[in-house]
Amino acid sequence: MTQGTFRDPAGSLRLEGGQALRSIHPTARAATLAFLDSPFCRAAQQRGDLIAAEIDDSPAGLTLRHPRISFPTYPWEWTPSQWFAAAELTLNLCEEALVSGLILKDATPLNVLFTGARPVFVDILSFEPRDPAATLWLAYGQYVRTFLLPLVMRRQLCWPLSLSLYHRDGYEPAACYAALNLRQRLSRSALWPITLPTLLDRRKSPQTAPTHRRPHSQDPEVSFRVLRRTLNDLRGRTRRAAQESSASNWSGYTNSLTHYTPQQSQAKLDWVRHALQSIAPSSVLDIGANTGDFSVLAAETLGRPGAQSESQIVALERDLAA
Numbered sequence: 001m002t003q004g005t006f007r008d009p010a011g012s013l014r015l016e017g018g019q020a021l022r023s024i025h026p027t028a029r030a031a032t033l034a035f036l037d038s039p040f041c042r043a044a045q046q047r048g049d050l051i052a053a054e055i056d057d058s059p060a061g062l063t064l065r066h067p068r069i070s071f072p073t074y075p076w077e078w079t080p081s082q083w084f085a086a087a088e089l090t091l092n093l094c095e096e097a098l099v100s101g102l103i104l105k106d107a108t109p110l111n112v113l114f115t116g117a118r119p120v121f122v123d124i125l126s127f128e129p130r131d132p133a134a135t136l137w138l139a140y141g142q143y144v145r146t147f148l149l150p151l152v153m154r155r156q157l158c159w160p161l162s163l164s165l166y167h168r169d170g171y172e173p174a175a176c177y178a179a180l181n182l183r184q185r186l187s188r189s190a191l192w193p194i195t196l197p198t199l200l201d202r203r204k205s206p207q208t209a210p211t212h213r214r215p216h217s218q219d220p221e222v223s224f225r226v227l228r229r230t231l232n233d234l235r236g237r238t239r240r241a242a243q244e245s246s247a248s249n250w251s252g253y254t255n256s257l258t259h260y261t262p263q264q265s266q267a268k269l270d271w272v273r274h275a276l277q278s279i280a281p282s283s284v285l286d287i288g289a290n291t292g293d294f295s296v297l298a299a300e301t302l303g304r305p306g307a308q309s310e311s312q313i314v315a316l317e318r319d320l321a322a
Contacts (some may be wrong), residue, residue: 008010008033009024009025010025010028010125011023011024011026011028011032011125011198012025012147015068017068018067018068019065019066019067019068020065020066020067020068020069021063021065021066021067022053022063022064022065022066022124022125023061023062023063024061024063024064024125026061026062026200028125029061029062029141031129032062032064032124032125032126033055033057033062033276034213035102035124035127036053036246038057038100038102039100040096040097040099040100040102041124042125044093044096044121047121048115048120049092049093049120049121050067050090050093050121050124050303051067051120051121051122051124052066053066053124053162054063054066061260063246064124065142068124069113069114069115069120069122070115071114072113072287073113073114074110074165075109075112075161075192075276076161076164076165077111077162078109078114078165079209080151080154080161081240082114082117082119082190083150083151083161084151084238084239084240084242085107085117085118085152086109086119086147086152087109087118087143087147087148087238087242088235089112089120089121089235090107090112090121090147091103091231091235091238092138092144093121094107094139095228095229095231095232097127097130098130098224098227098228098231101127101129101132102127102128103127103128103129103131103137104126104127104139104229105127105128106126106136106139106282107126107138107139107142107143107146108142108146108147108170109146109147109164110144110168111123116133128260130237131216131222132220132223133216133220134215134223134227135215135216135221135222135226135227136225137227137230137231140234142169142170143234144170144193144234145169145170145171145172146164146169146170147170147191147238148234148237148241149170149172149173149193149194150163150164150167150170151238151242152177152189152190152193152194152241153179154173154241155188155189155241155243156180156184156187156189156243157179157180157184160195163252163272165256167231171198172197173193173194173197173198173201174197174201176190177194177195177198178196188240189237189240191239192237192303193237196308197263197296214248222311260272267292269293269297272294272297272298273297273301274276276297276298276301280302281302284298284302286298295300
């Protein structure tokens with residue numbers, strides 16, 4: 001399967017066996033190789049925050065060979081904690097890239113996949129050299145629409161994050177504003193990203209031509225500090241929006257559990273342990289994992305010395321309380 005990288009003419013992607021092959025357009029070859037050779041890229045890949053890439057630079061063109069994520073998930077399938085983890089990773093990588101003279105040109109949850117419970121940034125072509133005089137992060141609005149506003153609306157109106165399936169470009173502040181009441185519009189989480197942009201947009205004159213000039217500073221150090229402050233501000237707002245605002249039917253699951261006695265729960269654990277030891281599967285998928293007890297049991301059982309193969313445990317919806 002071959003397809004263009006999402007809205008990026010610099011490369012195309014195809015899946016082949018256990019790899020994802022990214023073909024780089026000739027015009028992006030030099031910039032891509034320079035990025036891959038940067039200390040930032042090597043450090044992020046070594047930590048596992050950025051997808052690994054084996055370089056195949058042949059006369060036929062530049063191809064990057066990425067390991068294929070065995071169990072890919074999309075943002076509309078994520079739990080709130082996954083959404084927040086992907087947002088934090090995006091902001092952290094962007095801030096770290098600033099030091100190396102780089103910046104993210106787009107910031108969307110679709111740039112992130114998960115290996116187990118860990119987020120991995122998979123779109124290497126999203127990084128580009130930074131204008132040292134620029135004080136504006138061009139992906140700022142995209143981050144707000146795709147990462148922050150879904151969390152805010154989940155907090156304010158319990159909109160499920162799965163609605164992002166129908167809003168690939170994120171939520172527009174005006175649409176969110178229309179759904180909120182006055183108290184919610186003036187709340188700390190909604191005032192800045194929703195209410196103020198909506199009201200300011202209404203005051204624009206139709207005859208006013210949009211400007212596309214990028215704010216600049218004469219001092220690169222000032223520009224760097226402004227960008228870092230912007231990212232830290234977004235990080236704080238994202239954390240506040242991701243905080244739990246109320247209990248759910250599942251938040252007291254362990255305390256309200258009545259359909260198993262302690263003896264029955266222990267008998268179930270013993271039965272599952274025996275089944276895992278007898279079958280010795282190569283991988284386990286725990287859907288609706290609740291507190292994750294059986295996922296932990298599978299990891300301990302299949303990961304013991306002498307196991308037939310390494311286990312891969314993927315616990316979906318472990319934090320149903322969120």
